[in-house]
Amino acid sequence: MKKKTKILLAMVVSVSLMLAAGFAWISWNVVEAFEGKKWRIPSLVYGRSLELYSGKSLSGKLLRQELQATGYKKVRVPKSPGEYAQTANKFVIYKRSFRFWDTTDDASKISLTLADGSIDRLISQGRPADLVRLEPVLLGGIYPHDFEDRKLIKLEDVPQNLIDALLATEDQGFYSHWGVSPTAIARAIYLNLKAQRYAQGASTITQQLVKNFFLTPERSLKRKMLEASYAIAVEAFYSKDEILETYLNEVYLGQSGSRAIHGFGLGAEFYFGKSLESLSLQESALLVAIVNGPSIFNPRRFPTRALKRRNLVLNLMLDVEKIDKESHSKAIKTKLGVTSTPRAQTLKYPAYLDLVKRHLARDYANEDLQQEGLQIFTAFDINIQRQGEKSIIKRKKAWGRTGKQLEAAAVVASLGGDIEAVIGGSTPGLPGFNRALDSKRPIGSLVKPAIALAAFRAGAGYHLTSSLSDEKITVTLDDGKTWSPKNYDLESHGDVPLYLALAHSYNQAFVRLGMDIGTESVAQTLFDLGIDDDIPTNPAMLLGSFGLSPLSVLQMFQTLASQGFMVKPRTVRYVTNRDGEIQKSYQIQLQESISKEYLHLIQYALQVVMYEGTGRGAYAYLPRDFSAAGKTGTSNNKRDSWFAGFTGDKVAVVWMGRDDNKPTPLTGSSGALPVWSEIMKTASLEPMDYRQLDGIEYLWVDETTGERSFEFCQEVRQMPFHPSSIPEAVAPCIKSTKPIVDWFKSLFGG
Amino acid sequence: MRRLWTVGSLALLLSGCVTMRPPHQGVGQERPSQNQEIDEGASTQESQLEEPRKPKKIRPVIRNSPRQKSNGAVNHLISKANKAQRDGDFATAESYLERAYRISHRDPRVSLAMAEVLFAQEKPSQSEQWALRSIGLLRNQQVIMLRKAWELVSQCRIEMGDYEGARTARLKAKSY
Known part of the structure; x- marks a missing residue:
């Protein structure tokens, strides 16, 4: 062999090896990124699903609010899922299909009649039904840092109209090229040269996909070459259908605040409030029109421009004979049909989401929550949350200038142990310091039920009517100094039965009681009620000088409301993976803690607080025959205003005060109690059911x-x-x- | 005649005492409004803001009647849970009972059924707690369920090696 030929051969081999190595490197990148990145999906957090059954307490207003929150549209006659009609006290709801953690409930038509504040008759698919559940409210998502959101779809679920529109507009030769289209490139070069500017692109769908996945939007020859190489590699490893399905899930379609809308699945919900499967021809065409420029063809901001582009898509479909003239002329006359506001929102309830994340933190890394496409089913109740936020705003307003400096926090749970609402501050939707969880403020007189309970448990003969002296008391402290607590009204009240001393929150009587049984036993009782925090055992603790968060106070009152079992309040019920299988379930954990007989006594006394004591202002809001139990709390110089209490189905805690810890004009009765009462007026459907107990x-x-x-x-x-x-x-x-x-x-x- | 006058006067006095109170409806009947005590936070501003009307003084009601029967939805879910449990699908049974618990957390049947499902899943500690909870919710007359619940408590304690506790629970079960 001649030397020249040898050199040439060596060069060819070298170049081939280099090309092969380069292609292998690209291929490795493609496979890794394609398998990994294409499935990065934020987790969705759902609220509780509304269970409907005969006898359930429910008002028309609440049901309407629930339907609106889940995106139902009010119509005269519901014809498709996601619609409802109301005639007087009768509702007809066309339920959507929804995949719960246990089963998938199919779309179905239900009707129900309300009478006397509850469901009278429930019909599902034309037959009486015992139980029907509505799909839950989407509370929000846990997004990656780039806030990409998408709803995964499968190619077989995509309407043919949409695929036809996409291919007619973006890549007519998709099923025949191998990643790049030489004819399209030639045409683009010709048109761009003719126009002497960038007038037309030649990117295939595969190229668009690799551009989004691996490359920057920069327009250079080098980037174009890389794009083509990657596209060829993708085509070598994946089928056309796989590429198309990935594209349909990846494509960017718009922005909702900081949240980026990706994929046609979410796009259909975002623009039309419906599932992809139910899109009409013109709706599919509009979504495809948006692909070219989600910002410039935003149908909400630029409807005329978007309409023109949509009609161009329809024209292209007609040109390539994917639709007939009749369908074309019918579709082209229709309006855009986008919903006025996007359905899904983010960070509207940050305080609740914060607690959800903290509860999940022991089992999930933050990255998993951001990327694994989990479905998190919680106990969140949107009606209660909104009512709480509304009440706080109203109270702040009522206090005028003083109110502006006030902050607030609230937690509401079912007596069963599910946390249904968390308000972390007085400005709804504002993320940041979550006072409901992280603000530990002196609880004041909220400690008194624990003192009374400790007295009953002490075996020292105390009962509800034990006579307590409410005369002046002086306690000698460890350092030799003396402490003489006073009553709020600065008066002494002589001998008072224990239950009335609690009802009127007499400090002198309760410090005397606490000192008699010992502060350690009070601290132990607080611990048995579920308080995890360190509790001091100095005499001032008997007036609640130590700080607790509203969530801890909720735990305490949850146990006070119970039949002797402590329940750790939970937010998350189930977590399912992207295939809908249960990945984690968080069951209610019970722990027997305090004798139900003693709790029965306290529950009586706490009702007296409401009827005759410091909580009686609640009945300016609640019906007079609606039994409830609770306690006010006010710290020194009225820096903190608390109210905690329960009814037959809910327990709630409200705190109001200032972040700078300065005094306020509020007591527990005048600040937190009205908010608590307004929340309970909406949230609680059952008054306290106080029944005789065996052994009492x-x-x-x-x-x-x-x-x-x-x-x-x-x-x-x-x-x-x-x-x-x-x-x-x-x-x-x-x-x-x-x-x-x-x-x-x-x-x-x- | 004098004795009759005395008896008559006493009767009148007693009837006077009784009729001074409003009609009796159990313990928590409403009473005529009395002077409202000073609230710990009462202030002029507060009373203007919050108390457009003063509620009359009322008392806690202590009911003696048994609780109302549980609703059809709970029955439906318990029966579905039973079926799932029979089929060995404990996770589904637990899910149905969890829904029932949310609807009626005070229904002792739900707690007992949950205890049984948890026991079947070899979770004796939580099963015991749910069984004890159901006992707390049952009335003394509901002997069959009480017996069943105590027997389950006994079994749970055996599983956890608490033989003395199991014996106590067994004796309790036998007492019904």
């Missing part, structure tokens, strides 16, 4: 002294007592002859 004695006692009495005596009431501790002294039956004299007078017309 119900005795008639004198209201004022707490001594034993009889049913027929004056100023008496029946109260619960633990058999180990009951009042012994007997009160006189007739305390005043005035009623008798009045009665005689009335007989003789006096």
